[in-house]
Amino acid sequence: MPEERIVQVSGKALLADRLLNKGLAFSLEEREAFGLNGLLPRAVKTLDQQVEAAIAFLAGLPTPLARHIRMRTIQDSNETLFYAILERDLERALPIVYTPTIGEACQAFSEIWHQSRGLFLSWPDRDRMTEILADPAYDDVRIVCVTDGERVLGLGDQGVGGMGIPIGKLSLYTACAGIDPRHTLPIMLDVGTNNPTLLSSTNYIGWKRERVRGAAYDSFIEQFVEAVQARWPNVLLHFEDFSAAHASPILERTRTQLCTYNDDIQGTAAVTLGVILAALEGRETRLRDQTVVMVGGGSAGVGISRLLVQYMAEEGASEAEARARIYMLDKDGLLTTDNAWMSAGQMEFARQDWPGAPGADLLQVVRHAKPSILIGVSGVGGLFTEEVVREMAAHCERPVIFPLSNPTSHAEGTPRDLMAWTENRALVSTGTPFPPLKRDGRTQRVDLANNAYIFPGIGLGVLASGATRITDRMILAAARGLAAISPRRNDPEGTLLPPLTEMREAAIAVASAIARQARAEGVCDEFPDEELRPRIEACLWTPEYRGYRKG
Numbered sequence: 001m002p003e004e005r006i007v008q009v010s011g012k013a014l015l016a017d018r019l020l021n022k023g024l025a026f027s028l029e030e031r032e033a034f035g036l037n038g039l040l041p042r043a044v045k046t047l048d049q050q051v052e053a054a055i056a057f058l059a060g061l062p063t064p065l066a067r068h069i070r071m072r073t074i075q076d077s078n079e080t081l082f083y084a085i086l087e088r089d090l091e092r093a094l095p096i097v098y099t100p101t102i103g104e105a106c107q108a109f110s111e112i113w114h115q116s117r118g119l120f121l122s123w124p125d126r127d128r129m130t131e132i133l134a135d136p137a138y139d140d141v142r143i144v145c146v147t148d149g150e151r152v153l154g155l156g157d158q159g160v161g162g163m164g165i166p167i168g169k170l171s172l173y174t175a176c177a178g179i180d181p182r183h184t185l186p187i188m189l190d191v192g193t194n195n196p197t198l199l200s201s202t203n204y205i206g207w208k209r210e211r212v213r214g215a216a217y218d219s220f221i222e223q224f225v226e227a228v229q230a231r232w233p234n235v236l237l238h239f240e241d242f243s244a245a246h247a248s249p250i251l252e253r254t255r256t257q258l259c260t261y262n263d264d265i266q267g268t269a270a271v272t273l274g275v276i277l278a279a280l281e282g283r284e285t286r287l288r289d290q291t292v293v294m295v296g297g298g299s300a301g302v303g304i305s306r307l308l309v310q311y312m313a314e315e316g317a318s319e320a321e322a323r324a325r326i327y328m329l330d331k332d333g334l335l336t337t338d339n340a341w342m343s344a345g346q347m348e349f350a351r352q353d354w355p356g357a358p359g360a361d362l363l364q365v366v367r368h369a370k371p372s373i374l375i376g377v378s379g380v381g382g383l384f385t386e387e388v389v390r391e392m393a394a395h396c397e398r399p400v401i402f403p404l405s406n407p408t409s410h411a412e413g414t415p416r417d418l419m420a421w422t423e424n425r426a427l428v429s430t431g432t433p434f435p436p437l438k439r440d441g442r443t444q445r446v447d448l449a450n451n452a453y454i455f456p457g458i459g460l461g462v463l464a465s466g467a468t469r470i471t472d473r474m475i476l477a478a479a480r481g482l483a484a485i486s487p488r489r490n491d492p493e494g495t496l497l498p499p500l501t502e503m504r505e506a507a508i509a510v511a512s513a514i515a516r517q518a519r520a521e522g523v524c525d526e527f528p529d530e531e532l533r534p535r536i537e538a539c540l541w542t543p544e545y546r547g548y549r550k551g
């Protein structure tokens with residue numbers, strides 16, 4: 001039985017408090033005690049009944065976007081009910097509150113916006129950040145997820161609409177890892193947009209100017225990070241969906257200063273390595289023996305590649321040998337040392353040994369490299385063509401193919417095509433949920449290689465251990481922690497990742513790995529092994545109604 005809570009607000013203010021509101025689940029006694037008589041219809045419902053009614057209503061709505069809007073309305077009025085729905089039916093709810101529907105919601109953000117959630121820190125308010133963050137409503141914040149909306153999934157610059165992403169990510173911190181929603185805060189840094197459609201739209205609700213760039217942008221970010229650190233010295237500051245030009249530099253500048261994390265770089269790397277390790281499970285081969293073609297050399301592509309190199313180095317490869325296993329392409333084809341302009345991360349993977357003309361395309365690279373692993377993080381739908389995939393499959397018994405770009409229309413390939421073109425030999429994981437595949441009269445779930453398998457566990461691990469930094473080895477440990485719970489370990493035909501219904505176990509596995517590694521590196525207090533599980537459990541919030549007593 002959940003403990004009783006002392007509640008000081010009453011009447012309309014209580015109904016308007018989304019963390020305390022129970023809607024029709026307020027008992028008649030509570031309605032009497034808290035001045036709710038007349039404010040609610042007479043019926044009293046249980047949380048289960050509310051969940052069932054909501055799920056039935058959602059099922060009757062015509063589109064995923066309509067369901068997303070309904071879910072957000074529930075979230076903004078009654079968080080307990082929102083998370084109880086996610087707990088009951090995560091498999092159906094995740095694609096509604098997260099990718100792919102979240103992409104549509106970001107694109108339609110100005111049209112569907114209905115109520116404040118989180119904080120909008122816009123350029124004109126730059127000197128008021130400290131004052132805005134000071135609101136006592138945010139005293140309990142432990143995890144901030146922030147975006148500037150410049151690279152939203154594979155949809156490009158969505159300006160203020162990018163706010164949908166931190167809202168969705170933080171929902172998963174709670175749904176998957178049981179983080180109390182009062183500890184979470186989504187923040188949108190509105191520094192303008194370069195999306196011409198938004199700039200010319202009369203509906204657009206963000207700061208309607210071209211993006212602030214250069215030194216002015218950098219100092220805005222610095223000011224923000226300092227304000228966050230001053231307000232919550234132990235916060236986990238999660239950066240999401242920044243452009244490649246900003247994501248890595250911000251992470252590198254801030255990660256020694258406070259507990260910062262970039263999900264597109266680090267979370268994507270950890271889930272990808274974890275799924276690759278699961279795919280290699282039970283085979284007489286090591287990661288350092290694989291050849292990887294990485295299609296996309298941005299935040300995700302470089303982040304994944306660096307973690308693969310780190311892992312291969314642990315297997316005994318030299319850094320140069322490990323890098324030589326990876327072929328990286330961006331929109332102009334294979335990256336070679338002939339390329340005139342490359343980011344620092346891309347330079348690490350630019351090849352010196354390419355025998356052909358510069359700018360080789362994917363088919364040429366696959367033909368030459370004969371990869372065993374093909375990863376798509378380009379944001380461009382359909383790049384894994386039949387010709388490319390058949391070429392790969394001609395040289396590889398079990399091709400590992402991960403079209404990781406989001407949302408659905410931007411995935412480099414579909415599981416159905418990839419399986420058909422490889423005579424069902426491929427091990428496929430996607431970034432966005434796809435429907436199960438039918439094979440030999442059986443249905444097989446498509447693994448979701450999405451950083452959602454990682455970041456909730458990172459948050460839980462940081463809170464449980466009190467970690468003050470997130471190191472590269474912690475990310476490596478998260479990948480190993482995820483691989484360790486792969487169903488493949490016990491069943492050679494099993495899926496690579498646990499199902500979405502086991503997200504809590506996945507988060508706990510990742511959290512344990514994170515906490516242990518933080519302790520090993522001295523970035524948190526010492527704790528004995530037997531204390532780890534109770535520490536994690538003490539952080540778990542569950543969506544259930546507490547009884548209220550008047551304070």
Ligand SMILES: NC(=O)C1=CN([C@@H]2O[C@H](COP(=O)(O)OP(=O)(O)OC[C@H]3O[C@@H](n4cnc5c(N)ncnc54)[C@H](OP(=O)(O)O)[C@@H]3O)[C@@H](O)[C@H]2O)C=CC1
Nearest residue numbers: 153154244297298299300330331378379405406431450451
């Ligand atoms: N499944 C998951 O968990 C995650 C998936 N993603 C997805 O990955 C994608 C990329 O994200 P991110 O790395 O942050 O984005 P970035 O913008 O940082 O990087 C995109 C990269 O793709 C390259 N690219 C563009 N077009 C092509 C093309 N035709 N062929 C090859 N490469 C191309 C770009 O090249 P150039 O620089 O030359 O334009 C750039 O190097 C997005 O769709 C995102 O949704 C991201 C994070 C997590």
Ligand SMILES: CC(=O)C(=O)O
Nearest residue numbers: 153263264406450451
């Ligand atoms: C999943 C994710 O973080 C992305 O697509 O950007």
Ligand SMILES: [Mg+2]
Nearest residue numbers: 240241263264
């Ligand atoms: Mg992202």
